[in-house]
Amino acid sequence: MTNINMKTTNDQYQIEIERGNLEKVGTLVKSVWQPRKIEVVTDDNVGPIYLSLVEDQLKQNGFQVHTVTVPHGEQSKSLTNLAQIETKMAHEHFNRSDAVIALGGGVVGDLAGFVAATYMRGIDLIQIPTSFLAQVDSSVGGKTAVDLADIKNIVGSFHQPNLVIIDPDTLNTLEVRDVVEGYGEVLKCSALVGGQFWQLITQLNSVADILEHAEDLIRYSVAFKAQVVMEDEKEAGNRQLLNLGHTIGHGVEALSNGKLRHGEAVSIGLVKMNQLFAPKDSHVVEQLIDRLGAVGLPVDSTLLDSPELIEKIKNDKKNHNGYLNIIYLKQIGEPVIKRVSIADLQRLLNEKS
Numbered sequence: 454m455t456n457i458n459m460k461t462t463n464d465q466y467q468i469e470i471e472r473g474n475l476e477k478v479g480t481l482v483k484s485v486w487q488p489r490k491i492e493v494v495t496d497d498n499v500g501p502i503y504l505s506l507v508e509d510q511l512k513q514n515g516f517q518v519h520t521v522t523v524p525h526g527e528q529s530k531s532l533t534n535l536a537q538i539e540t541k542m543a544h545e546h547f548n549r550s551d552a553v554i555a556l557g558g559g560v561v562g563d564l565a566g567f568v569a570a571t572y573m574r575g576i577d578l579i580q581i582p583t584s585f586l587a588q589v590d591s592s593v594g595g596k597t598a599v600d601l602a603d604i605k606n607i608v609g610s611f612h613q614p615n616l617v618i619i620d621p622d623t624l625n626t627l628e629v630r631d632v633v634e635g636y637g638e639v640l641k642c643s644a645l646v647g648g649q650f651w652q653l654i655t656q657l658n659s660v661a662d663i664l665e666h667a668e669d670l671i672r673y674s675v676a677f678k679a680q681v682v683m684e685d686e687k688e689a690g691n692r693q694l695l696n697l698g699h700t701i702g703h704g705v706e707a708l709s710n711g712k713l714r715h716g717e718a719v720s721i722g723l724v725k726m727n728q729l730f731a732p733k734d735s736h737v738v739e740q741l742i743d744r745l746g747a748v749g750l751p752v753d754s755t756l757l758d759s760p761e762l763i764e765k766i767k768n769d770k771k772n773h774n775g776y777l778n779i780i781y782l783k784q785i786g787e788p789v790i791k792r793v794s795i796a797d798l799q800r801l802l803n804e805k806s
């Protein structure tokens with residue numbers, strides 16, 4: 454069992470990582486919340502597998518449980534769903550003492566998190582991530598958001614949970630493609646950290662290898678993310694490093710009309726941004742392509758040639774007055790934040806494509 458402690462300016466919470474955590478989810482929730490009404494938000498893949506267990510556990514521990522199931526997939530991170538869920542909660546007379554639980558992948562986590570951030574100007578939240586991506590990244594750190602049409606995470610808020618409950622056993626029911634896309638974020642994280650974390654990555658060459666080492670990968674990723682968030686919760690400085698691969702990644706993800714998963718898009722963005730900025734003699738790009746390619750993550754895309762890409766990039770939250778803080782690697786374990794004009798980035802993208 455691993456217990457990682459997160460402390461930000463106004464919040465403190467535990468990230469509990471243990472196989473079988475879902476079996477005792479009621480007790481874990483009770484350790485931080487008094488009896489109250491809870492809206493459990495899930496999706497139509499996760500709900501049929503895990504919702505009844507979580508619901509029973511919560512009821513046995515004195516909670517009043519309401520549930521809402523959204524369709525799986527990125528399109529559920531919408532203002533429409535936000536409004537529907539909050540309308541339902543209002544009709545159920547949820548008040549400021551009540552709470553939200555996100556049970557699912559990053560889509561459910563971001564959507565339910567934003568519900569909790571905005572309902573009555575903010576109520577309590579617990580994250581129960583069930584996808585690999587959500588367990589290694591999205592359930593931790595308090596970023597919540599929905600998309601507007603084809604613009605990623607453009608309406609959102611920082612809203613920290615009171616607890617994150619990670620049960621790596623839930624990875625057993627995940628599709629292979631979803632394990633691999635979650636690994637895209639793990640690889641991003643390990644490339645930022647280097648050292649032992651990267652050493653482990655150099656030994657993983659298949660989905661079976663990833664699953665065998667899933668607990669270590671979750672622990673390494675979450676411990677690093679927690680440390681970064683504790684030092685820079687609102688992304689004024691080094692939290693921007695966690696956006697490695699995302700400036701171009703979010704662009705191609707949005708342009709793909711749902712064809713690329715988030716972690717796949719990050720993989721493409723990770724390679725491209727380093728092709729543009731990493732020192733050639735560092736061999737960063739070759740190392741990234743080798744490790745991403747080993748598990749079948751995409752390392753290139755025709756979307757990189759789209760004239761629309763730069764328009765998407767302008768929506769990056771690291772864009773300030775026409776200058777973007779881009780992230781690249783000097784070498785594995787040595788990330789750099791560099792201020793680049795959008796015009797220069799556009800020129801470089803055009804030159805290289």
Ligand SMILES: NC(=O)c1ccc[n+]([C@@H]2O[C@H](COP(=O)([O-])OP(=O)(O)OC[C@H]3O[C@@H](n4cnc5c(N)ncnc54)[C@H](O)[C@@H]3O)[C@@H](O)[C@H]2O)c1
Binds near residue numbers: 527563591606624627
């Ligand atoms: N807030 C953050 O810090 C942060 C960080 C990274 C990514 N994100 C966001 O997370 C989203 C991607 O998350 P994701 O990759 O988890 O996508 P997702 O939530 O769509 O989950 C991927 C698929 O796996 C299914 N699933 C989840 N858990 C399952 C399980 N245990 N068994 C069977 N099926 C399961 C889902 O239904 C879905 O079909 C993107 O919207 C991205 O922008 C947010």
Ligand SMILES: O=C(O)C(=O)C[C@@H](O)[C@H](O)[C@H](O)COP(=O)(O)O
Binds near residue numbers: 590605606692770
């Ligand atoms: O937690 C963070 O900070 C991250 O940047 C983690 C990213 O993996 C994640 O995709 C995040 O949602 C991106 O946020 P955005 O601010 O670029 O929308």
Ligand SMILES: [Zn+2]
Binds near residue numbers: 590638699715719
């Ligand atoms: Zn991401």
